[in-house]
Amino acid sequence: MSPILTILLAEPDVSPLETRFDKLRDLAEVQALIGQTEDLHLDAKEWPAREDDAQRVLAKALSGFSNADGGILVIGLEARSVNKGDPDIIQSLKPVADAMGVKSKIENLIGNLVEPPLPGIRVAEVMEVPGQPSGFVLVYIPPTEGLPVRSRKHSNFYMRVSAGTFPMEYFQLADLFGRRQRPVLSLLSKLGGFKAESGGAFYEREFYLGIMNSGRAIARFPSLRYEVIPGINFAAYGLDGNGHWGLPLRPTSQGWVLFGGGADDVIHPGTHLEIVKLTQRSRVGQWQRVGATAPGQYFPEHEFKCGLAADGAPYEMVSLTLPRDDPFGIR
Numbered sequence: 142m143s144p145i146l147t148i149l150l151a152e153p154d155v156s157p158l159e160t161r162f163d164k165l166r167d168l169a170e171v172q173a174l175i176g177q178t179e180d181l182h183l184d185a186k187e188w189p190a191r192e193d194d195a196q197r198v199l200a201k202a203l204s205g206f207s208n209a210d211g212g213i214l215v216i217g218l219e220a221r222s223v224n225k226g227d228p229d230i231i232q233s234l235k236p237v238a239d240a241m242g243v244k245s246k247i248e249n250l251i252g253n254l255v256e257p258p259l260p261g262i263r264v265a266e267v268m269e270v271p272g273q274p275s276g277f278v279l280v281y282i283p284p285t286e287g288l289p290v291r292s293r294k295h296s297n298f299y300m301r302v303s304a305g306t307f308p309m310e311y312f313q314l315a316d317l318f319g320r321r322q323r324p325v326l327s328l329l330s331k332l333g334g335f336k337a338e339s340g341g342a343f344y345e346r347e348f349y350l351g352i353m354n355s356g357r358a359i360a361r362f363p364s365l366r367y368e369v370i371p372g373i374n375f376a377a378y379g380l381d382g383n384g385h386w387g388l389p390l391r392p393t394s395q396g397w398v399l400f401g402g403g404a405d406d407v408i409h410p411g412t413h414l415e416i417v418k419l420t421q422r423s424r425v426g427q428w429q430r431v432g433a434t435a436p437g438q439y440f441p442e443h444e445f446k447c448g449l450a451a452d453g454a455p456y457e458m459v460s461l462t463l464p465r466d467d468p469f470g471i472r
Contacts, residue, residue, distance in 0.1 A: 205306035217277035240276030325356030
């Protein structure tokens with residue numbers, strides 16, 4: 142099996158909020174919420190009996206959390222404040238009678254309750270007793286990366302502030318409407334095959350570098366630069382076998398290689414661009430297989446730095462580890 146390239150800081154890590162959401166999928170974690178206060182990222186609600194009331198609760202939470210820092214709505218808990226003006230404290234479990242049914246209903250409603258549509262929402266059920274329908278429903282709501290999100294059930298924009306959800310003020314709306322959508326870049330890397338060169342005197346393995354755009358805006362004028370390391374070279378026939386690269390090769394300072402795009406070079410949201418194909422030459426190992434006429438070959442581990450940039454995206458350095466590989470099992 143081919144080794145896996147390790148990229149440090151190349152892709153955004155799972156957010157602490159998503160980690161909290163995954164942790165709450167354990168019944169014991171939901172039960173442990175009793176006695177805790179609601180906060181900026183947590184809202185506890187009972188599921189209303191009336192359909193319209195349920196939609197209003199959900200729409201307000203979607204708008205409020207998305208226009209703030211994101212959050213988790215836990216359905217099936219009773220929360221109230223002890224004193225007026227204090228944050229609500231989660232008092233007791235109030236599981237919904239049909240957790241799977243409520244989960245399915247929420248998933249069907251999400252696209253109709255707010256505008257613009259909010260991607261990245263996750264919904265999960267937590268069963269109270271295995272084999273029984275009652276339980277709790279969790280809704281993970283990410284922050285919006287673009288325009289503010291309005292509740293269609295209230296015709297208002299909401300924002301989560303501290304432990305409450307409130308209609309947004311004019312200055313808050315003005316700030317969010319002025320927010321520009323941006324590309325979000327990360328490093329694309331993958332290993333290719335390896336082949337013998339010079340009659341088996343040495344071997345070369347291939348790997349590819351490129352840029353992924355997971356943001357909501359087009360990445361214009363993208364660029365990739367990486368640190369030169371002896372033994373790692375351009376593939377002889379380019380990226381496509383005809384001497385071409387994914388972006389133009391630009392002059393740069395000694396010790397670095399730079400590929401930089403012009404006005405016609407863009408990476409659309411949700412897509413990637415392969416830029417360069419590189420090869421790594423093997424080294425002679427210290428061990429020799431029984432019956433072999435020469436020591437075995439291996440590919441040493443290398444770590445080198447890459448830099449990513451585009452119009453509207455901050456320049457970011459990424460550390461890429463090319464792992465050691467003994468393709469013939471000789472150490």
